[in-house]
Amino acid sequence: MQDTAMSRWLSPLMAFCLSFIIIVGLAPSLGLQIDRQLDFWLLWFATMLFLALPIIYLEIGLAKRAQTSALNALSKLTREADAHQRWRVVGWLAVIFIPFLAGGILLNTSNAVAQQNDFGIGSNILMGIAAFIAFGLSFLQRSVLVVLTAIATIASLVAAQVFGVQVNDWQLTPVEFKEWGSATILALVASGLGLGLYWQTNLNQEKQDAATPKTLPIWLAQLVAVAGFGYFAISAAIPAYIVLIATIFAVALLLQLGKEQLVHRGLAQAVQYILLLAPLLIWVFPAADLFLTPILMLWGLSICLIYAIFVGWIMKISHLRKALNFSNEAFYNIWRVAVRIVTPLAIVVAMISYLGQLLP
Template sequence: MKLQLPALSAVALTTLTLTTAWGLPNHSNSLSFAWVWLLFMVVTALPLSFIEAAIVRRTTHLPLQGLASITRDADAPTFWRILAPLSLLSLVAMIAFAVNRSAQGFVIDNHNIVTAQAFPYLLVFLAMGFAWVGMKRLLPFVWILVPAVLIFNVVSAGQLGTLALLTPEEWQQVATAAILANLSSLGVYAWLTTQHLADEHASRLVMPLWLTQTLVGLATILAGEAKGNVGVVVYMLTAVFACAIFAEVVARQLQDRKVAKPVALGLVMVSAVGLTVAAEFVVFDTVLKVVSLLTVFGLSVLVGWVMKISHARKALNFSSEAIYNLWRVGVRIAAPAVIIWLLVGMVL
């Protein structure tokens, strides 16, 4: 467990940040949200959590480099490889989305309008700085921010949610958050898997990460949302470190393609700043959801249907054939069906 502390810290920070950014704690029906969160974390997020483990353990490369081997081995069309750049774009967009949301709750003097407008960009620069230092070095120490945020939220919110029947829109809100806050198909799990390739079974890494995300997301929903600058600042720090993780994941994949680290992080920073400008528009959230969900859907189809069965079985090395078959049902049918439902629901 000591070796996994940085990995657990990474998924705890990212899950708390994105679950809050997607608005799940800020709801009176938090008890109902909690049950629906658990449902979709099992039905969709759990099978999706093994997608990048299959890719990385098969190729020993992150997706940007590894998808070429996957498609070549399966004699699949090369257009599947576009999923890797789309996942990187989604992560950079998540940086813009998270800093924009975290800065919204911070109260700044009305006379300092310029400072208020510049605040999200300051958070982006801070995240890039931590990514340059290396989040692997910082993760064993910054995990304390997660319980700190939850405590501030409980004290500030001061009330328990209620149980109530949720509307179809609320079901879709929780389902979308469970898939996108999980981030299992957008690079983070792949980045963590490369650090534990020696493990015989993929589940030894994936299951603790998924369980951590499930519990942190559940606690975030039940704790409520912080009110006041102190709680918001603590959450803001969490968001900065989460964004630094996203930035390092993207930069690391660019480095695998022989891009120098300063250039890679510079590209991430410029892209994040540009998307932070776009994040101020309402349509940005919808575009982010669509692109991210389509990327996850494509990766689910690629690993579940296109990737050779023998390669996936050997890469994941489940303890029994029954567990492997359950995972195949989840990644081939359950997860894609939920994503299609979410995409259709956004149109209707």
């Protein structure tokens, strides 16, 4: 468990690093390029404001309410809400999704390294080696992993600029419906929301503390991460190597966060390792990404959708009002409308949009 002083900088720094690395890892699957289309990035900012920000508040509020990590907390939260045990499945979906997401971004980064080099090792083999290295690193102290990930992430941004990134001028293009799915995935899945990552790093908050001082730095750090991605491209071998190193550290951090949830749930160590390594290593199989990538995107959105419905419609109104401790009742009402109505509808539309992109 992190102390209060450490959590002040740990969550925002972790948010910046993980968001940037996950976005870089998911970008090839989403077809995102540095085309600087103003309409798409305005759409993304809207999703960050109206979808991502309320969900960050949701995570921090649940952390304060439950005082334990997400997977373990669902038992308590469902009992308090007099809800059916089936709602607890979202905790399992989220904790298994963590290594599954880690495998996807690690494979895409390994593909980038393989494209920039010709050393005779396939990207799947490279990904498998990197996965086991990341698993070993996941036993390091949390703060050490965050610092190593931050150093490697910043180094990758610097290396990309040194070796040249061709950036086009901003252009305004017509807004297309299919862009909504990519923007929402970029804002929610690529920010790691709904997975309990920021939940875990804010467990030491006092219940009477306001949620905003913890929430806004995380949200702003994610904005900075995407801004950095706007000027980033793997255009040479050295940046590709550095990004792979940064991804290994980020994956180690993700695995550690997932493992901590399983430990809190009281699972045997062997079961923990199986639940972490199986979803991670499934990406090693040739051509697995062709059918795993759509599952990855829709799975991540589904987790956010279930949490929004559970918190907005199933939990008792008074529980999160006290946990969030907004300075103004109007802010709470706006947040509740966003979680109950705006977020679920927007995510469903995003799923339809993304499915539409998959059709020929």
